[in-house]
Amino acid sequence: MRNEFDLIRRLTKKIPPKLQGLIGIGDDAGAFRSGKNTYELLTTDAIVEGVDFALSKARPEWVGRKALAVNLSDIAAMGGIPAAFVVTLGIPRNFKQRWLEKFYEGMLKLAEQYRVLCVGGDITRSPVFFASLALAGRAASQKSVLRKGAKAGDLIGVTGSLGGSILGRHFFFEPRIREAQFLKKFHPTAMIDISDGFAQDLGHILKASELEAEIFLDTIPVSSDALKLAKNRPPKALEHALSDGEDFELLFTVPPRQKKALEGKWKAAFPRVPLNWVGNILKGKPGKITWRRNGKKAAGFFLKRSGFAHF
């Protein structure tokens, strides 16, 4: 298989549209009607030993926290409110119970913090440890914020700073639930959480919305971790910011008329979370990104690594 996305596309094709729920497959979460005017969100994400983390390097509390946090981030990206989750564990023979208890502690501490319920689970034997969580949530108002929906002329915004999450932030990031709820008031046209990397996740929005974008490289919020990882070489750090996975920040588009009000209130609401405008949505070739520096096309700029793919 070439990569995860090819395979997902191929399998998704098997699902008849009438079985795909309200918004179709391929967004951060699925949606289905639960009452007259409300709908329910459902998402799932798994963490596998040796693939997503190394038993020798990651503490069980961290892994437990992350297993839930990535799902919270998906519900956040839809503008939803997380409600309850179930957890399936695959456990090797003679696996340490103490490790599992610590895993649970990390997971439940975050659950308590975000007031989500842990309503059940399943345990099965497996040659390697895995945890597969599914999280249900509510769409607070009538509409979820999808990947599709961006309009030509929209501004592209991003929360936090990007790159180098491998140095630790991929375990300890805060799912942007509150931030997403706040953004929802300003009529975002599209939103995604950055899990595959900025460039790749922007690509998801652009392909879903059938538009292109220009990105101003000078405005990209490069994290101190990216700089550290790049041994203080800014061009390399920028590359990390654009292509590293697992930032779990929000990438969104809004009509330009929202900018002023959003900016003003953002600072009061989230004084410690940066908000940056990094580019514009344009008419054109679906998925295309033009990189600009000082307003001019960044000649010779390209991304070697186009983001994190699981395969």
Added chain:
Amino acid sequence: MRNEFDLIRRLTKKIPPKLQGLIGIGDDAGAFRSGKNTYELLTTDAIVEGVDFALSKARPEWVGRKALAVNLSDIAAMGGIPAAFVVTLGIPRNFKQRWLEKFYEGMLKLAEQYRVLCVGGDITRSPVFFASLALAGRAASQKSVLRKGAKAGDLIGVTGSLGGSILGRHFFFEPRIREAQFLKKFHPTAMIDISDGFAQDLGHILKASELEAEIFLDTIPVSSDALKLAKNRPPKALEHALSDGEDFELLFTVPPRQKKALEGKWKAAFPRVPLNWVGNILKGKPGKITWRRNGKKAAGFFLKRSGFAHF
């Protein structure tokens, strides 16, 4: 670890009651409030290559069907209506795409049959194939049917026939969604789907309800598969019926006054699904089962295998 149940108990203890949802952990599904007077059910169940099936023996369509069917059975056992699911696949390197497509076909065919939506999923790399599904459902009326709730004097009923599912029925069983909805009209006090085996699952009801039971061995519906597996020796076949796992039939308790009406209407509604009364709920030691034959205590009768445990 001694077995699955010990470990689940130990991990469940970590979950503060306020995070456990409306009915607590340990039933067939979890429940949480989704609207004013409605609540949502959520369940999860995984299937792992080499543990739950052998790649060389099971067709991918069968495995895909079963991965969804076991979750449907859990929602059925709560008296719920299944609504939508998500699927996480763990896939080894160089795994056959064709196999995965067939897996999806089996899963989706059943989804269509039971009108449940496939609203999303996740794919991750894994050294062995696994599929972890999470299914959300609605409780049709106000109350779910739990494991606890059986009352002394209640009759114990079971749908279908039991034992020997390993000969194929564990792949092709029909989740008892409609049957459970029907039973719900007759005020069942407790219900479970038989996945660990009759004796063990009855034990779950008895422990949760803090009561004991008498079972009339002559009334146990022994399946033709159990008889086949026992090479036509009835005592051995009975043992299979009582202890084999994965029948996915409904085991329930109702007040005796419901018996006549229930029986009469059952035959009209489900002419091809047996319904048998196999015993009574009694006051006494939580979890204890007294086996009776011709009304008398079955001297010397005991179960060598007390049901299927994953560990």
